[in-house]
Amino acid sequence: GAGLSGDYSRLMGWADKFRKLQVRANAETPADAAQAYKFGAEGIGLVRTEHMFFDEQKIKAVREMILAKTQTQRQKAVDKMHVMQREDFIKVFEAMQGQPVTIRLIDPPLHEFLPKEGENLEALAAELETTPAALEKAIVELHEVNPMMGHRGCRLAVSYPEIAKMQTEAIIEAAITVTEAHKDWRFVPEIMVPLITDLKELKYIKGIIVAAAEAVLKAHDSDLKYMIGTMVETPRAALLADEIATEADFYSFGTNDLTQMTFGLSRDDAASYLGSYYDKKIFDFDPFATLDLRGVGQLIERATELGRSVKPNLKLGICGEHGGDPASVEFCHKVGLNYVSCSPYRVPIARLAAAQAAIKFPRD
Numbered sequence: 001g002a003g004l005s006g007d008y009s010r011l012m013g014w015a016d017k018f019r020k021l022q023v024r025a026n027a028e029t030p031a032d033a034a035q036a037y038k039f040g041a042e043g044i045g046l047v048r049t050e051h052m053f054f055d056e057q058k059i060k061a062v063r064e065m066i067l068a069k070t071q072t073q074r075q076k077a078v079d080k081m082h083v084m085q086r087e088d089f090i091k092v093f094e095a096m097q098g099q100p101v102t103i104r105l106i107d108p109p110l111h112e113f114l115p116k117e118g119e120n121l122e123a124l125a126a127e128l129e130t131t132p133a134a135l136e137k138a139i140v141e142l143h144e145v146n147p148m149m150g151h152r153g154c155r156l157a158v159s160y161p162e163i164a165k166m167q168t169e170a171i172i173e174a175a176i177t178v179t180e181a182h183k184d185w186r187f188v189p190e191i192m193v194p195l196i197t198d199l200k201e202l203k204y205i206k207g208i209i210v211a212a213a214e215a216v217l218k219a220h221d222s223d224l225k226y227m228i229g230t231m232v233e234t235p236r237a238a239l240l241a242d243e244i245a246t247e248a249d250f251y252s253f254g255t256n257d258l259t260q261m262t263f264g265l266s267r268d269d270a271a272s273y274l275g276s277y278y279d280k281k282i283f284d285f286d287p288f289a290t291l292d293l294r295g296v297g298q299l300i301e302r303a304t305e306l307g308r309s310v311k312p313n314l315k316l317g318i319c320g321e322h323g324g325d326p327a328s329v330e331f332c333h334k335v336g337l338n339y340v341s342c343s344p345y346r347v348p349i350a351r352l353a354a355a356q357a358a359i360k361f362p363r364d
């Protein structure tokens with residue numbers, strides 16, 4: 001990790017005296033979390049739990065779950081995932097020393113866990129104790145024309161409640177473990193549901209989360225507190241933020257998806273053909289790098305107003321890439337968000353940007 005000099009600490013100390021925004025980091029490995037902590041992150045604003053399964057051993061369990069033919073097989077795979085998640089959460093919580101951590105339920109379409117074109121299905125099938133044909137069938141079945149607008153986010157939790165249940169159990173168990181080891185921590189894990197568009201979705205999934213969490217707490221005779229919130233990353237969620245706030249403890253603006261959905265522009269493809277369009281020809285900025293204040297920004301302002309009209313203390317943050325962009329951080333400060341969350345190496349920039357914004361635009 002980076003050794004941090006006295007000058008760095010002094011500069012950041014000045015910045016911290018002024019800024020109103022907290023600065024968190026997006027991280028899912030203990031190494032990234034530790035790096036973020038060193039840079040002064042005040043928590044993790046986004047643990048992308050899907051990334052925790054992308055190593056070779058771990059992805060196998062997810063594949064077994066997808067390929068399971070019986071409920072027993074499926075549960076066996078989910079149980080494997082459970083053990084891995086609990087261990088990984090403990091490590092990440094430990095790295096953050098009791099600071100808040102927002103853990104997001106699995107978000108991407110499940111086909112992202114299956115082999116891509118060109119991979120050797122024979123070998124993989126043998127490893128998974130299945131046939132290449134069965135593997136191919138699963139790939140075909142999970143295919144979607146528009147996966148980013150498809151079977152992902154909260155929709156996954158509805159189709160696969162056992163995943164949401166397992167993740168919740170692992171989060172609560174890990175939180176109990178670390179708070180028993182560190183009696184002075186007031187650690188409150190924050191469980192986050194992705195891609196909500198409607199109060200009904202959140203209510204339904206919250207039911208699964210609360211049932212799972214309460215069962216674990218009871219089994220451990222624990223009075224640990226936890227929060228349940230959602231991402232605001234669809235325009236509809238932003239516009240219905242007052243309704244949705246009735247069931248949410250916090251909102252995190254997912255400005256990557258919110259930008260994609262507001263512009264109707266694929267975040268994964270745009271860079272390859274629209275770079276010059278956004279940077280020079282038509283616009284003078286790239287909306288995936290710097291927050292589009294006029295459109296996406298308006299949705300964030302509206303959602304903030306609506307959410308706080310129902311819950312004045314609703315905790316609000318941003319965890320899209322914009323959280324580490326100075327102009328976007330200034331906007332977040334002006335709107336009155338509580339925190340920005342960015343990649344670990346952007347934490348110092350975000351701390352400085354938050355201080356500059358606070359000096360330029362004083363707020364409480």
Ligand code: PEP
Binds near residue numbers: 107254
């Ligand atoms: C987002 O959409 O802004 C976000 C943070 O989630 P992800 O990038 O994982 O979709």
Ligand code: MG
Binds near residue numbers: 233254256257
């Ligand atoms: Mg997203």
